Amino acid sequence: MAVTDIAPGGPSPHGQEEAPPKVALLNNPKVRSWLFQIVLGVVVAYLVYAGWVNMNANLQAAGVASGFGFLDENAGFSVAQSLIEYDQGTSSYGRVYVVGVLNTLVVAFIGIILATVIGFIVGIARLSNNWIVSRLATAYVEFLRNLPLLLQIFIWYFGVLRLLPGPRESFDFGPLGLLNNRGYFAPKPVWGDGSIVILVALIAGLAIAFGVSRWAHKRQMATGERFPAFWVGFGAIVGLPLLAFVAMGAPLTFDVPEMGGFRPSGGMTVIPEFIALLVALSTYTAAFIAEIVRAGILGISRGQSEAAHALGLRQGQNLRLVIIPQALRIIIPPLTSQYLNLTKNSSLAVAIAYPELTSVFAGTALNQTGQAVEIISITMLTYLTFSLLTSAFMNWYNARVALVER
Amino acid sequence: MSDATAKTDLQISYVRDQMLPEQAAPAVNRGPIGWMREKLFPSIPQTILTLVCIYVLYLIIPPIIQFFLIDAVWFGEDRAACTTEAQGGVQPPDWFGACWAYVGDYANQFIYGRYPDESQWRVNIVWLMFFGGLVPLLMPSAPFKRENIVFMVLVFPIATLILLTGGNFDVRGLYLPLALVTGLALLVAYGFARGSQSDPMPALKATAIVCASFFVVITLIGFDFGLERVQTSVWGGLLVTMVIAVTGIAASLPIGIALALGRRSDMPIVRFFCVVFIEFWRGVPLITVLFMSSVMLPLFLPEGVTFDKLLRALIGVALFSSAYMAEVVRGGLQALPKGQYEGAMALGLNWGQMMRMIILPQALKLVIPGIVNTFIGLFKDTTLVLIIGLFDFLGQIQSSYSDPSWASPVQSLTGYFFACIVYFLFCFGMSRYSMYMEERLDTSQRN
Numbered sequence: 001m002a003v004t005d006i007a008p009g010g011p012s013p014h015g016q017e018e019a020p021p022k023v024a025l026l027n028n029p030k031v032r033s034w035l036f037q038i039v040l041g042v043v044v045a046y047l048v049y050a051g052w053v054n055m056n057a058n059l060q061a062a063g064v065a066s067g068f069g070f071l072d073e074n075a076g077f078s079v080a081q082s083l084i085e086y087d088q089g090t091s092s093y094g095r096v097y098v099v100g101v102l103n104t105l106v107v108a109f110i111g112i113i114l115a116t117v118i119g120f121i122v123g124i125a126r127l128s129n130n131w132i133v134s135r136l137a138t139a140y141v142e143f144l145r146n147l148p149l150l151l152q153i154f155i156w157y158f159g160v161l162r163l164l165p166g167p168r169e170s171f172d173f174g175p176l177g178l179l180n181n182r183g184y185f186a187p188k189p190v191w192g193d194g195s196i197v198i199l200v201a202l203i204a205g206l207a208i209a210f211g212v213s214r215w216a217h218k219r220q221m222a223t224g225e226r227f228p229a230f231w232v233g234f235g236a237i238v239g240l241p242l243l244a245f246v247a248m249g250a251p252l253t254f255d256v257p258e259m260g261g262f263r264p265s266g267g268m269t270v271i272p273e274f275i276a277l278l279v280a281l282s283t284y285t286a287a288f289i290a291e292i293v294r295a296g297i298l299g300i301s302r303g304q305s306e307a308a309h310a311l312g313l314r315q316g317q318n319l320r321l322v323i324i325p326q327a328l329r330i331i332i333p334p335l336t337s338q339y340l341n342l343t344k345n346s347s348l349a350v351a352i353a354y355p356e357l358t359s360v361f362a363g364t365a366l367n368q369t370g371q372a373v374e375i376i377s378i379t380m381l382t383y384l385t386f387s388l389l390t391s392a393f394m395n396w397y398n399a400r401v402a403l404v405e406r
Numbered sequence: 407m408s409d410a411t412a413k414t415d416l417q418i419s420y421v422r423d424q425m426l427p428e429q430a431a432p433a434v435n436r437g438p439i440g441w442m443r444e445k446l447f448p449s450i451p452q453t454i455l456t457l458v459c460i461y462v463l464y465l466i467i468p469p470i471i472q473f474f475l476i477d478a479v480w481f482g483e484d485r486a487a488c489t490t491e492a493q494g495g496v497q498p499p500d501w502f503g504a505c506w507a508y509v510g511d512y513a514n515q516f517i518y519g520r521y522p523d524e525s526q527w528r529v530n531i532v533w534l535m536f537f538g539g540l541v542p543l544l545m546p547s548a549p550f551k552r553e554n555i556v557f558m559v560l561v562f563p564i565a566t567l568i569l570l571t572g573g574n575f576d577v578r579g580l581y582l583p584l585a586l587v588t589g590l591a592l593l594v595a596y597g598f599a600r601g602s603q604s605d606p607m608p609a610l611k612a613t614a615i616v617c618a619s620f621f622v623v624i625t626l627i628g629f630d631f632g633l634e635r636v637q638t639s640v641w642g643g644l645l646v647t648m649v650i651a652v653t654g655i656a657a658s659l660p661i662g663i664a665l666a667l668g669r670r671s672d673m674p675i676v677r678f679f680c681v682v683f684i685e686f687w688r689g690v691p692l693i694t695v696l697f698m699s700s701v702m703l704p705l706f707l708p709e710g711v712t713f714d715k716l717l718r719a720l721i722g723v724a725l726f727s728s729a730y731m732a733e734v735v736r737g738g739l740q741a742l743p744k745g746q747y748e749g750a751m752a753l754g755l756n757w758g759q760m761m762r763m764i765i766l767p768q769a770l771k772l773v774i775p776g777i778v779n780t781f782i783g784l785f786k787d788t789t790l791v792l793i794i795g796l797f798d799f800l801g802q803i804q805s806s807y808s809d810p811s812w813a814s815p816v817q818s819l820t821g822y823f824f825a826c827i828v829y830f831l832f833c834f835g836m837s838r839y840s841m842y843m844e845e846r847l848d849t850s851q852r853n
Binding site for chain 2: 033036037038040041044050051054055057058059061129130131132133136142143145146147148149150151154155158159162163340344345347348350351358362366372373376379380383384387388
């Protein structure tokens with residue numbers, strides 16, 4: 001830590017009575033360190049200043065008006081997928097930005113969930129005693145980890161989804177929708193009258209589950225008796241809405257897509273770009289998460305399992321109550337970086353034109369407006385914000401589960 | 407007591423008092439059968455799992471072998487060889503196999519891009535120097551390590567620069583600034599040496615040697631070797647991939663170490679700059695960095711100064727990966743016990759000596775897996791340059807699909823599969839090597 005105190009030829013602290021040895025000003029570590037820092041600061045400030053001046057001169061020469069006024073202008077290009085209302089004719093670049101951010105968040109959010117699930121399964125499978133299971137998991141990790149993500153996205157998009165049959169010969173999963181080279185046509189829920197009751201029941205179920213788990217925890221702390229809070233909560237969350245569903249006379253129906261003349265009608269369309277990106281991102285990240293999970297579980301000393309067994313815990317309880325909670329402490333910090341990586345890697349969508357932030361904003365919008373500085377800065381700052389928010393949240397969670405020692 | 411004595415006298419024991427000779431385990435517990443019983447079918451759920459896995463393998467592997475080996479076309483002139491009769495080719499109607507003939511036809515482009523044919527010997531020399539220098543460097547038992555490192559660090563980059571571009575750069579404007587910097591450096595070196603009341607000669611000598619070698623380098627890249635100039639816009643394929651990866655690796659290691667040291671420094675301004683730099687580059691995706699370097703960087707430069715597109719991408723990649731490298735190195739620095747620093751100080755080493763001789767060798771050794779992981783990540787990330795219009799290996803494959811003379815339904819699968827093999831060989835090789843090095847260098851401080 002305190003390493004810089006020792007500068008070349010620096011004075012060593014002598015006794016207080018002795019006069020400090022005479023040292024040239026240049027060799028006083030304090031002076032030297034400040035001199036160095038001032039030089040560094042001046043150089044950086046100069047570079048920033050020179051870049052700023054050059055940029056203004058260049059922009060003026062190119063006739064590009066700087067500023068953020070372009071955000072209100074009409075964008076005038078179409079976007080293949082949008083969570084909010086977007087209209088090619090009237091929507092502005094500002095709205096394009098919001099559409100892009102939302103699309104990034106959607107793919108990142110679903111991707112994180114999928115990657116975590118696959119990653120945990122594969123990570124635990126690698127530790128399986130079953131030879132073939134562990135070998136398969138190892139092969140999965142080694143292959144996906146050692147191939148570029150962009151190549152994997154291309155393979156899914158151009159190699160797999162594009163080779164699916166056209167809409168006329170699409171794979172028909174019956175009530176689950178259609179799959180063809182235009183994407184996945186999923187059934188769309190249609191909420192009838194009284195479906196609000198289901199929502200209310202769901203919220204009530206969540207509240208009950210939360211209350212029961214608090215109470216069960218308190219009781220266990222006080223008496224040591226365990227209560228099957230998980231199953232009660234599960235029952236409340238699933239059962240109450242189900243009950244409401246039946247009581248209200250099944251107000252929820254699904255609009256199942258059907259094959260029309262040219263393209264499937266009804267339902268909701270999941271565009272192939274989204275599928276390709278989601279599959280590639282989540283399987284790729286899952287390979288890294290699997291390694292993290294494996295390392296986390298291996299990091300728990302064998303004595304913990306042995307002690308748990310000695311106490312009479314069954315294998316499942318041992319995993320759930322002893323191993324996983326401790327392994328999480330090791331797993332969470334690197335898991336956070338994987339979540340961040342996944343979010344950042346979603347920017348590779350620009351290669352297959354899934355309309356996320358980089359693709360529509362730093363791609364199409366930049367090409368149309370030429371506002372390079374503004375657009376790239378906004379894009380970078382957005383990703384930076386995502387990163388900082390994710391790390392802040394995961395750090396908070398990490399602090400909650402961290403080992404409290406003395 | 408007497409009873410017990412009586413019993414022993416009788417020499418009747420109910421418990422065996424000699425060891426039996428060892429016997430082999432029952433047949434069902436040894437050999438392949440025992441292994442299968444233990445590892446594949448120990449219980450009913452495990453048996454089901456095993457059978458499911460075998461079924462999955464059965465679904466995956468035979469079709470792959472069928473497609474890429476058995477039904478594959480190995481030789482051919484154009485797309486006719488790899489298309490069915492209905493598509494205008496010679497194959498039977500339900501044929502579906504890989505088209506290796508296309509890969510063979512394009513192999514030259516995949517390696518060199520559009521680099522002129524008559525100059526490709528220059529690239530070949532670079533490949534030869536690279537692998538010829540790297541392989542003995544990676545083998546711990548090979549002799550002449552010091553000479554090898556000097557070759558790779560000094561000779562190889564300059565020779566590569568001259569060979570690949572053709573050299574003959576306009577460097578006249580660089581001599582004057584270099585002379586000024588040399589003078590300044592000599593002055594500073596002298597000042598420091600005088601300040602510490604030691605002999606100023608070694609410092610002066612070292613500074614002079616460094617500056618002189620800069621003069622030599624500049625003269626060399628300005629010298630006309632009679633090589634034809636090859637613009638970077640025609641470079642492509644594996645050549646571009648390796649140029650970006652090797653430059654990124656070579657630049658990220660020293661910059662990353664400097665940033666890591668800066669982040670742990672006591673100087674607040676230095677620390678602040680390093681933290682901001684690292685966190686910024688780590689918080690944004692590489693694509694936006696590449697976009698920035700390709701559209702924003704030219705704006706920051708004075709009018710008339712233009713950078714080559716490849717060079718701009720190189721700068722972006724180097725900055726990006728050095729931020730990651732800095733965090734890896736920081737981990738190693740933090741993992742060293744404080745006693746190592748204190749011991750070095752107690753020996754009277756100055757900061758530079760302490761870092762060079764005590765701290766960094768240990769810290770870097772600790773984080774070899776992390777460093778190699780960063781390298782692998784960087785190698786994979788080189789593919790992103792295709793998004794800003796550079797033709798690296800993957801970009802070259804991707805662009806070959808637009809050629810009608812080989813267009814067929816199996817073309818893209820074959821091309822991607824070939825890319826998979828190449829990238830996998832490089833990345834897997836690197837990761838295995840890092841595991842080997844880790845084992846070799848392990849001084850068993852870890853348990």
